[in-house]
Amino acid sequence: MSDREIDQQLVERAQRGDKHAFELLVAKYQRKLIRLLSRFIRDATEVEDVAQEAFIKAYRALPNFRGDSAFYTWLYRIGINTAKNYLVAMGRRAPTSTAMDAEEAEDLGETELLQDLNTPENEMMSRQVADTVNQTLDKLPEDLRTAISLREMEGLSYEEIAAVMNCPIGTVRSRIFRAREAIAEQLRPMLGTGKDRRW
Amino acid sequence: MESVSTLMDGELNVDEAEGAIARLKSDTALREHWDSYHLIGDVMRGGVAGTPGFGTRFSERLALEPTVLAPRSRAARGSGRILQRFALPAVASAAAIAVVGWMLVGTAPTQDVTAGPVAVVPAPVAAPQALSAVKPDASQPLLPELVSSEPVQDYMLAHQGISPTTAIQGVAPYIRTVSSNGE
Numbered sequence: 335m336s337d338r339e340i341d342q343q344l345v346e347r348a349q350r351g352d353k354h355a356f357e358l359l360v361a362k363y364q365r366k367l368i369r370l371l372s373r374f375i376r377d378a379t380e381v382e383d384v385a386q387e388a389f390i391k392a393y394r395a396l397p398n399f400r401g402d403s404a405f406y407t408w409l410y411r412i413g414i415n416t417a418k419n420y421l422v423a424m425g426r427r428a429p430t431s432t433a434m435d436a437e438e439a440e441d442l443g444e445t446e447l448l449q450d451l452n453t454p455e456n457e458m459m460s461r462q463v464a465d466t467v468n469q470t471l472d473k474l475p476e477d478l479r480t481a482i483s484l485r486e487m488e489g490l491s492y493e494e495i496a497a498v499m500n501c502p503i504g505t506v507r508s509r510i511f512r513a514r515e516a517i518a519e520q521l522r523p524m525l526g527t528g529k530d531r532r533w
Numbered sequence: 534m535e536s537v538s539t540l541m542d543g544e545l546n547v548d549e550a551e552g553a554i555a556r557l558k559s560d561t562a563l564r565e566h567w568d569s570y571h572l573i574g575d576v577m578r579g580g581v582a583g584t585p586g587f588g589t590r591f592s593e594r595l596a597l598e599p600t601v602l603a604p605r606s607r608a609a610r611g612s613g614r615i616l617q618r619f620a621l622p623a624v625a626s627a628a629a630i631a632v633v634g635w636m637l638v639g640t641a642p643t644q645d646v647t648a649g650p651v652a653v654v655p656a657p658v659a660a661p662q663a664l665s666a667v668k669p670d671a672s673q674p675l676l677p678e679l680v681s682s683e684p685v686q687d688y689m690l691a692h693q694g695i696s697p698t699t700a701i702q703g704v705a706p707y708i709r710t711v712s713s714n715g716e
Binding site: 335336337339340343344347348349350351352353354355356357358360361362364365366368369378382385386389390393394396397398399456459460463464467468471482483485486487491492507508510511514515517518521522525 | 538543569570571580581583588595596
């Protein structure tokens with residue numbers, strides 16, 4: 335089942351009244367949406383407020399989502415409109431429609447964004463998370479590091495990774511999982527558990 | 534946990550993915566893995582880690598929202614629509630044809646053998662249905678005189694209800710059998 339089909343599955347469950355399914359989509363796309371909105375709004379608190387509002391609008395509009403486009407394209411469009419409306423309401427000038435659209439948003443360069451977006455506290459926590467991910471990644475055995483890097487950074491399928499690493503697909507699946515678990519294990523003290531500190 | 538990792542990479546088949554999603558819905562630990570795996574991926578791709586507590590705050594807002602209920606989406610109906618539009622009507626048509634054919638076959642020999650003699654009988658106006666309800670013995674065709682005689686007409690009229698040419702031919706005897714067994 336492809337990434338888009340997984341989203342579609344989650345959307346359908348949400349459309350049938352399953353709010354948890356929509357929360358899974360939020361967990362998946364919140365950082366991408368925040369990154370997109372930071373193109374329009376520079377203040378971190380405002381960006382989060384608008385992102386939350388955009389997700390709520392998307393949830394309310396779920397009955398209108400027919401699956402003609404990918405969920406993230408639809409979500410990004412809602413996010414852009416929400417940001418523009420917010421800026422207009424605040425008496426600020428919204429970027430022109432040609433400055434950014436949902437398709438362009440998928441190819442955003444990320445590193446230059448949000449440098450000055452976070453509050454000092456959030457920035458510190460975000461930096462800690464990023465450092466922990468990168469440091470743990472560096473310490474991973476080479477086969478695990480290669481597998482997860484080819485997947486997350488190059489976007490290769492398991493079959494392609496198996497061909498590159500000359501190993502069975504099952505081994506690829508296991509290596510990627512073990513790599514994620516090793517990194518997540520280091521992140522857990524930072525992320526907390528339960529509902530109080532979910533990122 | 535490995536199924537969550539494989540799910541988010543789009544490498545599970547449909548059944549496995551649906552099972553994994555169903556488990557994600559109910560298992561908090563699995564959902565935390567889903568969250569952290571996506572966070573790791575976003576950070577590795579050079580993105581931001583996001584805002585602490587974003588998910589919690591959103592869940593609180595979402596809890597206040599009325600639950601949406603929507604019809605199934607077009608994409609999801611893909612294979613179902615084909616089934617609905619073509620296969621089901623075809624099966625229904627075939628079933629209807631089979632039933633009609635079965636009924637016709639059940640009555641056809643009766644009419645074939647005796648249609649001629651019976652058709653030419655000037656039947657009394659009061660009992661046309663009785664004539665069509667008769668099932669003559671093919672080896673001894675009924676004489677027109679006998680069929681049109683008053684006692685036979687009365688007999689046939691009285692027994693029209695159990696004639697095999699009724700709409701539930703073949704079923705009525707079965708129903709009687711079941712009823713008697715029940716007693």
